[in-house]
Amino acid sequence: MLRIKCPFCGYRNESEFSCGGEAHIARPSAAVSDKLTDSTFSEYLFMRENPKGVFLERWCHTSGCRRWFNVARDTVTHQIYEIYPAGKTPKTTIGKKAYQVNWRRKSKAEVASKYLKRTPK
Amino acid sequence: MRHTQSHRLGTNNATVTDKQKSVHFRFDGKEYIGFEGDTLASALLAHGVHLIGRSFKYHRPRGIFGSGSEEPNALIRVIKGATAEPNLRATQIEIYDGLIAESQNRFPNLKFDLLSVNNLFSRFFPAGFYYKTFMWPSTFWMVYEKFIRRAAGLGKISKRHLEQNRYEHKYAHCELLVVGGGAAGLQAAVIAAQTGIRVIIADEQHKFGGWLLTDNNFNIDERPAINWVHDTVKKLQSAPNVTCLNRTTVFAAMDDNFTIMAERVTEHLANQPAHLPKQRLWKIRAEKVIMATGAIERPLVFSGNDLPGIMLSSAIRSYIKRHEVLPGTRIIVFTNNDDAYFTALAIYEAGGFIRCIIDLRKNPKSQIITTIRKLGIEIKTGHAVITAHGTRHIASVDIAAYDCEIQAPISDISHMDCNLLAVSGGLNPVVHLHSQRKGKLIWDDRTLCYRPNNSSVQWVSVGSANGTFQLTKVLNEATKTTSIIISKIAKHYKISKTEETINGPKSDDSKQNWAPTPAWLINSGQPHLSEKTAFVDFQNDSTAADIKLAVREGYHSVEHLKRYTTTGMATDQGKTSNINAIGILAESLNKSVAQTGITTFRPPYTPTSLGLIAGRNIGSLFDPLRKTRMHGWHQSKGAKFENVGQWIRAWYYPQEGEEFHQAVNREVYATRHYAGLIDASTLGKIEVKGPDAGEFLNRVYTNNFANLPIGKARYGLMLKEDGMVFDDGVTTRLAEDHFFMTTTTGGAAAVLAWLEELLQTEWQDLKVYLTSVTEQWSVASISGPNSSAILEACMSEDQNITDDFPFMTMKNTFIAGIPSRIFRISFTGEMAFEINVPARYGLALWSHLMQVGKEYNLTAYGTEAMHVLRAEKGFIIVGQETDGTVTPYDLGMDWIVSKKKSDFIGKRALERESMNEPQRKQLVGLLTTDPQKVIPEGAHAVLNPNQDTPMEMLGHVSSSYYSPNLKHSIAMALLKGGFNRKGQIVYIPMLNGEQPIKAKIVDPIFFDKKGDRLHG
């Protein structure tokens, strides 16, 4: 059982947390997604990275403060390199690299999102 | 009659057993005497009892083999009071007055076992037996199952075990956890203790000291070794920062040094004190872990090597030194290393008679060998035991000159009788915990063992667990390693001069140049015969022949070999067998052991009782139970309950003499004709507050909420991003920036979590706060033609409900003086009001409504009637009509999906081509031809019931009831292309040769299609 440092509560047992899978999947607003083909949209909807090595993922302190945050974790050794706020990108070299090498940075869904205003009111 | 302890020595130097205190116990119905400190194994051996069980597959006679948790054979059932616990190792059971123990896996008794005929038919159980046998067609299972179950009897569990035995869990934290209380562990703990950090030291035996309790003919730190042990333990026990736990097995080492151990608290006591548990589970989070887990001797593999009377050499030495028991009179020692010579010395000093020492090595030289030679004990070097003979006990061995290079006997066979054979094949460091932590292992060709690579900063192995076998080296390694690891926790800590070296024994040279000779399998010259009785894994009865067969059949990886032959998969996890199996595999493949690799050890290190893992989380404490404030009323009216998630809800209220269906029909009928009241407190309730609350709800519901006027309620459908229905409920606007959301009973927690996730990770710009208020409100929902009259009679102000209270609105008022929020919404299709009051008024409100409602025929109804009422109206229940693959379109709910909103969760996914596929399963109603026949829920529908199996399924029935208002069976179903099938006939095939049920596809709204009744 991992020991995870919640940014709000400190070190706690893994059993207090739940893992929300891959981080940094921008949700394309309807204005963007309407222009995407079904198969490009499915990159956002279904495709998830599953690397052997450093992975940027979302965690929630479910049985604690219920806050979400991001973690850079090695999926082989379970070593946690960085814990950083939801909505922010990693700051460590290892984290930054994991962010850059993810195929999603070049995915049509994500690229299109960057050029259009997200989720208009 | 009590048997005499024929094999107990007359001396008084035992390191563990206390001969002053006699203990009486029973084994297989016979009474015996032992001494305090004896294990069941040592006490039985004192009486010359070796035979203690029958083997798993072949029911071969098996005897006590080891002296600790490595024991593969001596599995015992201990009976205490009304309960019995199976599969305990005789080598670890401490005897107490009145102990009752039984052997296992024998029928009818140990000496004469009917199933031992398996032994004669061993060709029936080759490697991969289970895989080869249990293949399609499954009917063969039936043939074998009875036989296998009878044969595979590994103990019996008593059903009342958990009623009579208590297990507890405990959490602990420490800077250093030391696993193992032998020389290395004690030294590590004592070094660490003086720095003031929190230290926990655990040892699985009841006395600390490890192998120093056996090997102690020397001084440590200018004291007799045994005194050093006592002094060190005393020092640790008196240190306030040290927790010493004996009888405690660390069985799991997990990530970040989360370490789990089992403490046997009272099992060794004749009378269990009521305030103490049987066992205690420790969950430890340690900063650093030192694994001083020692090493276990491995046997040699030759024909007949499983006979009772053949024991590990180190175990025999242990029984002599710890318990003063010498388990044989004519003894042969068979070895490939020096350590067995110390056993010979111990036997000699105890007055035992050694026939001869058989050493596989051609020309071994060391001080101990010279010592033994001087004593006049015969040593046959370059020899091997080829075969052991005997029926229920070893009687003799075949010996021949043996060449380990060519792996064959090189002389004629000579015969020698004996009644005890000590075998020693080298040492295996206990690397299980290191391996559990995914630590890598290194094969050492000189010492012939796998040892840890010690590359982690979180844990380290020391002593013989690390492949360091010589005692002085062990002690100094423990000192040094501990100092290094502590300097990382306690920065101020520096090694002091006095700690640097410790004076261990000089005379102990058995491991000075530790280099056993490799001999994984002794070849008799006729391997096709001998390998079938050359046992590798005693507990799972796998032989050298099994391993070779598996290799011939292509199982070359250790992981495959293990599963195919089940070697190392028994409850002892191959503690004595794994390395021998790998050695034989390597030889068969002409590879080195290092190239062959090793399987991964997984928790638990020793078998752990499920009761211990469950702890107190059993019975009513297994899962939280949630009850509403009206629960007591339901109970007093004899309600039957059902579980909905963690909630326990009133299911129906049977009156005297009523069956389930009669009660439900009465409740449904009464609600439609007069009025019904249901406890709806379990509905999920979430406060949504903040300037962006309207915008937020617009994005999570398929329909529009931003434009909802204050005081108005609206039904909403929530999708996940894939367009599938996730939850539904009514949400009301209390103020411009304040909404009150309701969710399904089962979905409440998931909805709150999902909405939080969106706010925290996706839409951080939205100013919205969510609060769960499910438990803050009690809810009574009143339905039916008389509901408005009852409500009017209860309200404090004079109001005309029908005029002042339009459908889908909310009102704050008082009912019987209780401040209430009343929602005019309906899940029954009748005029209905959902009355919310602060939770603590729940029972008062309910009782008042029932009191006032008496003259209006108000009837309490449960969840079953609610299901029927809503099904009559064709209302869906999320989780019953939906299963995560159903869209609003599939439910015929296009009307609730906004075409105008720019975005909502699931919008784009609903536009996918496949979502508009006309052959998707769609929600329809079913009316059976026979109005009384109710279709079972979950049944599948087909167009033609006479087709061959497997039939082409059209879809399944999601809800099905008898409607007392229609006097007809009704059902809802999800059928392929269902919308266009209205009017068609479908069949529901039944089990057990019953006729298929015939039904017509109809619209799912069965009752009051226009919805007139909502308005009274």
Ligand SMILES: [Zn+2]
């Ligand atoms: Zn937290």
